[in-house]
Amino acid sequence: MSEHTHASDVPAVSIKKMSKSFGDIEVLRDIDLVVNKGEVVSVLGSSGSGKSTMLRCINWLEEPDRGTIHIAGQRIGVNEHAGRKMTGKELATVRAKTGMVFQGFNLWPHLSVIQNVMEAPIYVKGMPKEQARAIAIELLEKVGLADKHNAFPFTLSGGQKQRVAIARALAMSPEVILFDEPTSALDPERVGEVLTVMKNLSAEGYTMIVVTHEMEFARAVSDQVVFLEKGLIIEKAPPAQFFTNPKTERVRKFLEISA
Amino acid sequence: MTEWSILWDAREVFSNGLIATVQLFVLSTLCAFVLGCALVYQLEHGNRLSRALRLLINLMRTLPFLILAYLLYYGLPPLGLRLSAWSAGLLALIVYHAAYFAEILRGSRLVMPEGYVEAAKAHGFTPLRLYLRIILPTLVIKTRPLLGNQLIIALKDTAFLTIITVQELTAAANSVQSTYFIPTQAFVVVIVLYWLISICLELALKRAARFGAKRGFDYV
Ligand SMILES: Nc1ncnc2c1ncn2[C@@H]1O[C@H](COP(=O)(O)OP(=O)(O)O)[C@@H](O)[C@H]1O
Ligand SMILES: [Mg+2]
Numbered sequence: 001m002s003e004h005t006h007a008s009d010v011p012a013v014s015i016k017k018m019s020k021s022f023g024d025i026e027v028l029r030d031i032d033l034v035v036n037k038g039e040v041v042s043v044l045g046s047s048g049s050g051k052s053t054m055l056r057c058i059n060w061l062e063e064p065d066r067g068t069i070h071i072a073g074q075r076i077g078v079n080e081h082a083g084r085k086m087t088g089k090e091l092a093t094v095r096a097k098t099g100m101v102f103q104g105f106n107l108w109p110h111l112s113v114i115q116n117v118m119e120a121p122i123y124v125k126g127m128p129k130e131q132a133r134a135i136a137i138e139l140l141e142k143v144g145l146a147d148k149h150n151a152f153p154f155t156l157s158g159g160q161k162q163r164v165a166i167a168r169a170l171a172m173s174p175e176v177i178l179f180d181e182p183t184s185a186l187d188p189e190r191v192g193e194v195l196t197v198m199k200n201l202s203a204e205g206y207t208m209i210v211v212t213h214e215m216e217f218a219r220a221v222s223d224q225v226v227f228l229e230k231g232l233i234i235e236k237a238p239p240a241q242f243f244t245n246p247k248t249e250r251v252r253k254f255l256e257i258s259a
Numbered sequence: 260m261t262e263w264s265i266l267w268d269a270r271e272v273f274s275n276g277l278i279a280t281v282q283l284f285v286l287s288t289l290c291a292f293v294l295g296c297a298l299v300y301q302l303e304h305g306n307r308l309s310r311a312l313r314l315l316i317n318l319m320r321t322l323p324f325l326i327l328a329y330l331l332y333y334g335l336p337p338l339g340l341r342l343s344a345w346s347a348g349l350l351a352l353i354v355y356h357a358a359y360f361a362e363i364l365r366g367s368r369l370v371m372p373e374g375y376v377e378a379a380k381a382h383g384f385t386p387l388r389l390y391l392r393i394i395l396p397t398l399v400i401k402t403r404p405l406l407g408n409q410l411i412i413a414l415k416d417t418a419f420l421t422i423i424t425v426q427e428l429t430a431a432a433n434s435v436q437s438t439y440f441i442p443t444q445a446f447v448v449v450i451v452l453y454w455l456i457s458i459c460l461e462l463a464l465k466r467a468a469r470f471g472a473k474r475g476f477d478y479v
Contacts, residue, residue: 059380061380088385089385089386092380092384092385092386092388093383094383095383096382099381099382100377100378100382102374102377104374105374106372106374106375106377107378108375108378108379108393109375109475110397110400110476119392120379120384123384123388123392124383124385125383152474153475154475155475168378169382172382178381
């Protein structure tokens, strides 16, 4: 019991002194970020500032050069007991605690909508098919696609694909969902339907880290806003403060341009 | 007695040959496909073994099939390994076409959008599950016309095995024509039989094509 109360105090994501270079170019420097359970963190910054790389380091799609990342208290990428890098299998068990939604959707093209949502619960968690199906039906309902179970991804609009991708991530009951510009590839009139789903998720208490250019969303939904500039977090503040009273000239400029 | 009734009387020779050919074809292509898939999985790792396998695959593809069959049947006994004609032929078919299947899948793997793989990794798929559930199905659907072509080639390669004395369909025709001196009719019969097997293959490939089209996969 006491262990349980303890566990709920552990942050969903905790990043300490994370750095990452591609060749000679340092893309991330000394990133520190704690995301508590139920929090929504928006990550802003201009193109090339390292937002995607930061997100991809959290689930080890990119391997950071230095620093530590913990997902719900578990170190990712390094097996601390054995003092070595994680094997593919070990990495998979930590990654199963995170979900990710990509700018380009990345639905698996050979699987139908409902199969896309059922796939990871069955083949990663070993969930019985019927249970996975029940969960998938519920989640597709939640994202407004109850009528698309048997459609294949290529027949869907961008907004529909992204909502399937969100359902697919939710199906694993992740500790945190990472969104990398989830609306940037959508037609303007499709952006709203995805943002609405994401707002609902935040209201339900999902933990999310969202790289976005949607200022309204960041302002309305976030608990923290993080601003990346050339691989450094130069501001980290609640949205009220971030948007009305930024500390740096850089963010002030950025907000002016985005307004 | 007409030539056609001679053929009818030799029907057992033909049907035995046909059964042998179908057995060789089905068994060898199944094994070759599985082996080819396993090779491509190993190539995913990008280690020293992968590089050695790459080399071996390329070597196999530059080798005429008949040479390989000769090598396994006549070349191994001096080294202390004696295979029956059937086993040597089957092994030759498996190894040879596995290399081709591997090469077809590998080529498609190179241009497969990395996003599908990343999405699977992000959802916690282990490397093997990722390969079996996401990568391999995508590659197979994508390359289905090339895989189908390879199946037809494999079918035709079974005929080479008559030269190392495997009693398959072409051997059956040869034995009938040399016994009764009716080469044209004997070979027409086996041509028709090969053609029938090919038609069955074509039908299967059509189904595969529809399966892919339903999922929005273009031809290669
Ligand atoms: N795989 C990679 N190899 C080399 N450079 C990369 C790679 N991925 C990203 N970069 C570089 O890292 C910097 C940050 O990229 P990214 O994280 O994608 O920025 P953002 O998402 O903020 O636009 C860019 O300069 C980009 O060119
Ligand atoms: Mg980016």
